[in-house]
Amino acid sequence: MLAFIGGTGLTRIDGLTLRKHHAIGTRFGDASAPVVEGELNGAPVLFLARHGDPHVRLPHQVNYRANMLALKEAGASEIVAVNAVGGITADTGALVVPEQIIDYTWGREATFFDDPDEPLVHVDFSWPFDAALRGRLKAALAASDAPWVDGGCYAATQGPRLETAAEIRRLEQDGNTIVGMTGMPEAVLARELGLPYAMLSLVVNPAAGKADREITMAEIEAVLHGGMDRVRKVLATLAASSPTQ
Numbered sequence: 001m002l003a004f005i006g007g008t009g010l011t012r013i014d015g016l017t018l019r020k021h022h023a024i025g026t027r028f029g030d031a032s033a034p035v036v037e038g039e040l041n042g043a044p045v046l047f048l049a050r051h052g053d054p055h056v057r058l059p060h061q062v063n064y065r066a067n068m069l070a071l072k073e074a075g076a077s078e079i080v081a082v083n084a085v086g087g088i089t090a091d092t093g094a095l096v097v098p099e100q101i102i103d104y105t106w107g108r109e110a111t112f113f114d115d116p117d118e119p120l121v122h123v124d125f126s127w128p129f130d131a132a133l134r135g136r137l138k139a140a141l142a143a144s145d146a147p148w149v150d151g152g153c154y155a156a157t158q159g160p161r162l163e164t165a166a167e168i169r170r171l172e173q174d175g176n177t178i179v180g181m182t183g184m185p186e187a188v189l190a191r192e193l194g195l196p197y198a199m200l201s202l203v204v205n206p207a208a209g210k211a212d213r214e215i216t217m218a219e220i221e222a223v224l225h226g227g228m229d230r231v232r233k234v235l236a237t238l239a240a241s242s243p244t245q
């Protein structure tokens with residue numbers, strides 16, 4: 001089943017008809033919220049609120065391993081993760097389907113291979129996002145009237161504070177185009193579980209130093225409101241066009 005992870009501004013999906021809740025405890029603890037199973041645009045889907053419902057867990061407090069395992073146990077066969085991001089070179093309001101990711105987080109539980117008695121696998125992560133799933137996501141975006149960007153690199157920072165202007169300059173020199181706090185270890189855990197994973201990122205503010213003003217939650221929330229409505233439409237188009245599994 002196609003699964004969605006919603007982040008800031010996407011704690012629930014309007015239009016998702018509820019079938020059941022999976023309250024799954026994993027060997028790593030509980031997921032942020034029960035996994036919702038339902039129907040979106042006539043298609044079966046799963047949904048998980050990354051930060052909980054209501055949104056209570058900060059990015060460094062999310063139990064990413066429990067979230068990903070709970071989705072797999074609920075029947076996820078592929079995952080589209082939605083993120084709010086700052087724009088380094090991408091414009092505010094744009095939807096981005098990144099092609100690469102760089103991990104600047106620290107101290108997070110970032111692997112399932114933590115048991116010395118179990119065989120260790122060094123997963124290939126050259127191309128962190130699934131090409132076929134990205135392709136279907138891009139087709140859904142092309143059918144929408146939303147401005148969107150194909151490609152770019154997501155910088156995963158530790159948070160919960162926003163970055164300094166100097167940090168953003170460094171991230172830009174590294175080749176990053178957008179910045180958020182949750183892409184890692186989520187993306188690599190999906191890879192370790194063998195789940196195709198792609199990200200749909202909404203640019204909610206110019207990254208630090210990219211506009212001549214401070215970043216305020218009020219400006220972010222103003223963009224989130226309309227932006228997540230566009231995201232919901234894209235997800236509904238994607239669900240309806242996805243092979244049922």
Ligand SMILES: CSC[C@H]1O[C@H](OP(=O)(O)O)[C@H](O)[C@@H]1O
Nearest residue numbers: 007008059082083084180181182
């Ligand atoms: C200023 S909002 C920061 C918050 O929003 C993003 O969350 P998510 O990726 O779950 O949409 C960002 O990573 C931070 O957690």
